[in-house]
Amino acid sequence: MTKTEERRRNVFQYIADYLDENGYPPSYREIGSAVGIPSTSTVSADVHALIEKKVLSMDRNSYRSLQIIRVPDGDQSNRLTSSYNIRDDVFDIPVFGPVAAGAPIYADDHVEESIPLPSSFFHNDGADYFILEIHGESMIEAGIYDGDHVIVRKQDYARNGQQVVALIEDSATVKTYYQHKDHIELRPENASMDPILVKDCRILGIVSGLYRLY
The missing domain is CATH 2.10.109.10 (Umud Fragment, subunit A)
Known part of the structure; x- marks a missing residue:
């Protein structure tokens, strides 16, 4: 696994854990702070790479609408993705x-x-x-x-x-x-x-x- 792949796996893991705990996804700054990425543009690039791989989805009209579609290939966590619901309140x-x-x-x-x-x-x-x-x-x-x-x-x-x-x-x-x-x-x-x-x-x-x- 390359450093970029490892970083993106960590980004995915943090988003999934944050959704579990809060019911809505984190901001780019929160992701960067948690994973150790100083640049929000790098976080954005990683998130969009995960979207292109179809493990995340995001409504372009909402700035914090990330949702889990599936776990990345090779992830052994057996994470269930059907339980992620965006709060309507x-x-x-x-x-x-x-x-x-x-x-x-x-x-x-x-x-x-x-x-x-x-x-x-x-x-x-x-x-x-x-x-x-x-x-x-x-x-x-x-x-x-x-x-x-x-x-x-x-x-x-x-x-x-x-x-x-x-x-x-x-x-x-x-x-x-x-x-x-x-x-x-x-x-x-x-x-x-x-x-x-x-x-x-x-x-x-x-x-x-x-x-x-x-």
Whole structure:
């Protein structure tokens, strides 16, 4: 067995054990940390290699939807794969980032992890959600602090006074939205900072919740 084959067997084993214990699959970062792989891109390559071998499956529309199809060839564990069921009381929300809550910065849309949250947190309206990590202090008076994760409902419109994720050219920012007659105001919730005034911007979603660990 080559080192790559051994590493991928360990990746498979960790995913299977994690599913057994939690009822939903691990993130790439959790896999890498457990198996000793520092790069999430290497974890991704290993997972997709296992998918190509048809021992794992993954819904491309869900970032943490890995399921066991069968054990790898030569695995003597006699692992039963029919018992792996994804929990329907948990939504796996993809984490995007980073996004500035101060000066806008480029928002990388590559998802490397996700956070499972109870489905009871969300309205049963078929909406999609994502999570953004906040960097900066422009929203502190709204109770959103540097390092917080905001839960965002995907939509392309907003009402005045709603906190939004807005895309300005290549930069995304979290601000309070106000539509004026001849411009849009993206207002920070920090009295020491000036608002961003633009003719137009793209709304990526509205902030609907906050996820924070103390």
